[in-house]
Amino acid sequence: MQDNICVSIICNTYNHEKYIAHALESFLMQKTDFSFEILVHDDASTDSTPDIIKTYAEKYPDIIKPILQTENQFSKGINVTQVFQYSRAKGKYIAFCEGDDYWIDSNKLQFQVDWLEQHPQDIGCVHKYIVVDEDENIQNIKTFGYYEKEERYTLKDFEEKELPSQLASLVCRNIFRNQGESYPESFNAVDIQGDIKIYLYLLAHGSIYRLPQTYSAYRFVRKVGGNSWSSRNIGARKGYQNWMAYQELEKVFRKEYGIEVSLKKRRAAMAAEVVIDCLYHRKGASWSHAWEVITKQDDCLSMVAKIAINKINRKIKGKID
Known part of the structure; x- marks a missing residue:
């Protein structure tokens, strides 16, 4: 069993049979001088995603810790990350990556943890990312309008509309369960994209530094009815x-x-x-x-x-x- 977990990787999945193995392999390839755990939550996928997760969990039982739901929690209005993930994260730091995204550099976690260890004023650390489609082709598109400056990002920057980066790039201090600092229940009631709330919550406690390196891939699938977040929201008019x-x-x-x-x-x-x-x-x-x-x-x-x-x-x- 692993002791003294430094980073808890939160990975939420739903019908990601084409992508989840790639995501898990990208976590497992990380070269670190510390221990990390992979907290996978599958929200009752109807494809082979749970079977793939089981296979990996059996191979890496001390690292991969799955929750395989039999009923979809999201459809019940439950915030999966808040209810099932934060409460079991043992790490000093938390990293995020959905089951259809992945990391592209084996030194990602080590670089980001080193930064946070050396810069206590920063609550989190992000980096640049590439955008790929369902076939791993790099897409030359701007998905959401993320912050472009390679410097410290504050609450004032958040007010300007841009976010610091896509969520798969984030490593932050695990304050989600700390008394007096935990993620507010009132945030869950606001019906808006989850990373917007996570970044705002973190910025109430410190700054976020944006590194110039590119360490992750965000999957943007244009096909309507696909299983990535982007494809499920194409055509959804939520303005x-x-x-x-x-x-x-x-x-x-x-x-x-x-x-x-x-x-x-x-x-x-x-x-x-x-x-x-x-x-x-x-x-x-x-x-x-x-x-x-x-x-x-x-x-x-x-x-x-x-x-x-x-x-x-x-x-x-x-x-x-």
């Missing part, structure tokens, strides 16, 4: 929902930490998505939502214009190239 969620997140953060955080730019971007959604996808689009965000959100229309200009410029550049 209005996110616009409302950001307002709630501001209130929750203020109540939990007594710190004012302004997500105005993020809210304006989401409001613009609502309007653009109506312009491009009139069938099923909600004009009442569009009118609400136009009248209630400052800078909504200017953001719409900015997005439209960027689209035109990209098309012109594409023709020139």
Whole structure:
């Protein structure tokens, strides 16, 4: 049995039979001078994902520690990471990687832990990443708009809309169970992308440093109905929902930490998505939502214009190239 676990790797899976072995191998290849554990949670996959996980767990029983659900927890509104993963993470640090993503450098964990050991002011450490499709082809796309500067990232940077990096790049201090610092239950009630809440939570306790190296791969599958997070959300028009969620997140953060955080730019971007959604996808689009965000959100229309200009410029550049 492993003692003195330094890093707990949290890996959540659902119908990732094509990808999960690659993810697990990328964890197992890590070269470290410390012990780590791999906490896999399968949310009642209907494909062969559980069988693949079992095979690896039998081969590496001291490292891979699976939870194989027989009923899907996400569909019940349960935050899998909060309920099943944080509570069993023994590590001083936590690393994240979904079952369809993977790491591409065997020194990733060692480099990031070394950084955090030497820089106590940083709550976490991230790095650059590549984007691949279902066939491992590198995609030259910008998936979410992550922070590009190779420097220290603070709460003020979070207000500007960009996130520090994709979640598979994050290693952070394990404060999720510490008394007085644990992940707030009130965050779970806010219906918005999970890494947004995780990064905001961490930034309440310190800065995040962004390393210049590229150590992980994020899988972005364009095929609708696929089993990656991106494919399941293609065509999902969530601008209005996110616009409302950001307002709630501001209130929750203020109540939990007594710190004012302004997500105005993020809210304006989401409001613009609502309007653009109506312009491009009139069938099923909600004009009442569009009118609400136009009248209630400052800078909504200017953001719409900015997005439209960027689209035109990209098309012109594409023709020139």
